[in-house]
Structures are given as C-alpha cells and as structure tokens.
Amino acid sequence: MAHDSLPPLAGGVAMVNMMLGEVAPGGTGSGLYGLLILSIISVFIGGLMVGRTPEYLGKKIGPTQMKLAALYILVTPLLVLTLAAITVLLPDATSNAPATGPHQFSEVLYAFTSGANNNGSAFGGITTSGPYLSAMMDVAMLIGRFLPIALVLALAGSLARQSKVPASAGTVPTHGPLFGSLLLGVTVILTALSYFPALALGPLAEGLLK
Structure with missing residues (x-):
C-alpha cells in the first residue's frame, strides 16, 4: 500500500524511474544493458550531428545495430501504453482498481509499467488477481522482459562479429x-517523453486537481 499512499507527483516520479528503463545509477541487469543501448543511440545521433563516424567501443554502428536499438x-x-489503454476502456477490467478518475488510471499505468519494466512493484490499491x-x-x-533481452543479445552478436577498429579523428568521444x-x-527524449501523454492523464492530472 505504500506506493498507493504517495502524493500524485511522487507516484509519477516512481513511474518515470521505471519508464526510463531503470538506467539510474545503481541499476543492474536491464538497467545496465538499457544504458548501453542508449549510449549506442547517442553515439549515432552525435555522429550525425557533427559528421563523424558512429563508433562505440571500437565497433562501427551501422543500420543493423540501429534497427535493433x-x-x-x-x-x-x-x-505498456497499449495494454493500459485497452484496460481502461473495459469497465470490468478496471473493477480491481477501486479508485476513480486519474488515480485509477495511475494505478493501471503503474501496474503495466512495473510488469513490463522488470520491477514488480505496484500501487496497493489495484488487485491483479482477476x-x-x-x-x-x-x-x-x-514480452516486456524477454523480447528486449533477445534484441540486446542480437545487437551484441552483431557487434561481436565485427573487427575492432582503432579510434581516429572522426570517432565521437564517449x-x-x-x-x-x-x-x-537522449534518455529523456526517447524514453520519458514517450510516456508523457499518459503521465499527463494520470499523476500530473491528479496532482493538478489536488
């Protein structure tokens, strides 16, 4: 019940930490490889911005790597957004979340965010036993836990098959x-902003109403 008793904006912060992919310092497992994926994307974007070769740890970042990332x-x-949207459209499905309005949506959004982002916590006001x-x-x-792992392994394999290239004047410093x-x-733009409309309907709306 502790999470459900948080003020609306504090509950939103707890969601954002998971939505970022748990890449905050101290995160292990999915947080570590999530940060590596974001580093690769950052190298690619930085290379495009300044006209340098996208390389990371001596491996070239090409179309295959970017598609997987x-x-x-x-x-x-x-x-998360698809399952949460379907759930709130079904009255019977939200009967296990007794709250109403934005807080009910926050409970549903938190449940799917936690389930898909390798966390496992929940707002205590929702019961997922139905x-x-x-x-x-x-x-x-x-899907949320195993498919990303498969994509990361595929990306690691594609990089492992490459020969290491020495750093040059065209290499973006990492x-x-x-x-x-x-x-x-890149972390904020690619991850947090993907969820912003949903956060605006849940914890942000509830916080403004209070």
Missing part, C-alpha cells in the same frame, strides 16, 4: 561531460 526502445512503451488483469500482466512481463549530457538528453 530502435526496436528495443519501442517495445516497452508500445506494450482473470483479465492476471493474463494481461503475464503478457506484459513475458567520455566526459559533453557525451554525458548528450546521453542524458
């Missing part, structure tokens, strides 16, 4: 505050 970025938001929510949470966990700022911007 893009699919990784799209899987979880598409899954047949519909149990089945949909199973789908969220199965250290220092400049790259860190680029990585932070």
Whole structure:
C-alpha cells in the first residue's frame, strides 16, 4: 500500500524511474544493458550531428545495430501504453482498481509499467488477481522482459562479429561531460517523453486537481 499512499507527483516520479528503463545509477541487469543501448543511440545521433563516424567501443554502428536499438526502445512503451489503454476502456477490467478518475488510471499505468519494466512493484490499491488483469500482466512481463533481452543479445552478436577498429579523428568521444549530457538528453527524449501523454492523464492530472 505504500506506493498507493504517495502524493500524485511522487507516484509519477516512481513511474518515470521505471519508464526510463531503470538506467539510474545503481541499476543492474536491464538497467545496465538499457544504458548501453542508449549510449549506442547517442553515439549515432552525435555522429550525425557533427559528421563523424558512429563508433562505440571500437565497433562501427551501422543500420543493423540501429534497427535493433530502435526496436528495443519501442517495445516497452508500445506494450505498456497499449495494454493500459485497452484496460481502461473495459469497465470490468478496471473493477480491481477501486479508485476513480486519474488515480485509477495511475494505478493501471503503474501496474503495466512495473510488469513490463522488470520491477514488480505496484500501487496497493489495484488487485491483479482477476482473470483479465492476471493474463494481461503475464503478457506484459513475458514480452516486456524477454523480447528486449533477445534484441540486446542480437545487437551484441552483431557487434561481436565485427573487427575492432582503432579510434581516429572522426570517432565521437564517449567520455566526459559533453557525451554525458548528450546521453542524458537522449534518455529523456526517447524514453520519458514517450510516456508523457499518459503521465499527463494520470499523476500530473491528479496532482493538478489536488
């Protein structure tokens, strides 16, 4: 019940931490490989901006790597937002979330975000023991946790097959505050903003109403 007692905006912050892919410092497992995916995308974007070769750890980032990285970025938001939208459109499906209005939507959104993002926590006000929510949470966990892993392994395999190329004047540096700022911007734009409309209907709307 602790999460359900959070103020609306605090509950939203807890959701955003998961929506970012748990890439905050200290995250392991999915947070680590999520950060590596975002680093690869940042290198690619930085290379396009300044006309340099997109390379990361001595491996060239080409169309195959970017397709796999893009699919990784799209899987979880598409899954979470689609399942949450279907659920709130079905009155019987939301009967296990007794709250009303924006808070009910926040409970549903948090449940699917947690299920798909390798977290497992929940707002205590929602019960996922019903047949519909149990089945949909199973789908969220199965696809949201295993498909990204498969994409990351495919990306790792594509990079492992390449020979390492030495750094040159055209290589984008992947250290220092400049790259860190680029990585932070890519993380926020590609992940957090994907969920912003849903957050506006849930914790942000509830926070403004209160």
